[in-house]
Amino acid sequence: MSNRLLVLYGSYRSDRMGIRLAHFVVDGFRARGDDVELIDAKEVGLPMLDRMYKEHPKGTAPAALEKLARQIREADGFVFITGEYNWGVQPGLKNLTDHFLEEWFWRPAAIASYSAGRLSGARAATAWHGTLSEMGMVVVSSTIAAGPIAHTLSAEGMPTGDGGNALQAAFPRFADDLTWWMEAARTQRARKPPPY
Template identity: 80%
Template structure:
């Protein structure tokens, strides 16, 4: 197997269009030989942040937090699939992310954004860039931006023949190579020298 990648998706809406992009990303990395898991914030269903994982006594965190903390620590890199809500980021995904801190450190992250319109979630991607950097991740320069999502991906997450599907399929290899390069670099550096904190 290749790299261990967690793909995070955060919409809580009943009609979730962004899941198409999450499936596209998961399928794309799996086709490259990576070990990929979709982490759906709605399925994990963490409560609104009261205590971070690290604020629980060792071994006493709720099982959902303990399990997810282990998955995050074991990952080589992350992809955040995000929609845009009123120029901002999805609260469900942000809430899940905020439950952890040190678990994210020293690994790269990539952002794939989407919207129903032509802006493709670009403003949410910009907001996520600073947030993920602050949480100790190296955010790669390549990104995916999809919009309008309903015309770009089918319900199964396959690029459409018309709309933006062809462009998305063309953009994915560079996005994947960029993240893979940083995952390999981070793994080698962690093996060579322990992180400074």
């Protein structure tokens, strides 16, 4: 059985480099036979958080929120593609994530980070661990990181140079870790309802 996976990306910049990592991750999981969809916060275009999805009376949420809530509920797991802005998380991805809460519960998430520098977004990845855990996701321990991203992945998301080779070598463990947790969580949800 293939896993249903959402890859979430949040840069709003005009010259976005992180989309390279998003494509790399999408292609990698698709090659393993998973059903993968890229959720691009810029394309979804949610407003700055005023009301969470659950705060709209049933049937009155904006169409983009309704669609995304369904996609999140139907997913077996998530990969968050995060850049680093001033040692922190990207506001576009955080805003998209914060529109929901219970929809994320009882599924695993993995973090893939990037930056223009040598730290590869590691500080943002660390910040996301606590946020995603608080939002009801199990965050897997395996991560991947691309940096400097312009020298690690081509515009099409293909690995280049030593950094790209390292990223490609790290991907199988990253994918195996998330896959194990997606299968475990799906089995447990089928066996017994979550406690809340």
